[in-house]
Amino acid sequence: MIRYIYSKELMYLGYFTMQLFSFGYILVYGKFIEVFDGIKDIFLILATLGAMLFAFGFNDDKIIPE
Numbered sequence: 358m359i360r361y362i363y364s365k366e367l368m369y370l371g372y373f374t375m376q377l378f379s380f381g382y383i384l385v386y387g388k389f390i391e392v393f394d395g396i397k398d399i400f401l402i403l404a405t406l407g408a409m410l411f412a413f414g415f416n417d418d419k420i421i422p423e
Contacts, residue, residue, distance in 0.1 A: 368414030374407030 382400035384390050 365414070368411055371407050371410030371412075371414050375404050375411055376407075378404035378407060 378400045382397060382404055385392060385397045385400060
């Protein structure tokens with residue numbers, strides 16, 4: 358059975374994904390790990406989506422705050 362995701366959990370999930378993919382972007386950008394350059398853009402896009410998810414959860418599921 359699929360459980361409803363509460364807004365606080367959505368905020369934590371967005372924050373986690375934002376931090377995880379931002380860290381991956383920093384590692385690739387600083388050349389600490391060697392992978393192809395396209396993964397840098399993928400990490401940046403996923404970090405941005407995580408930040409948007411965090412902002413959506415932080416504003417109590419309202420896209421445009423009052």
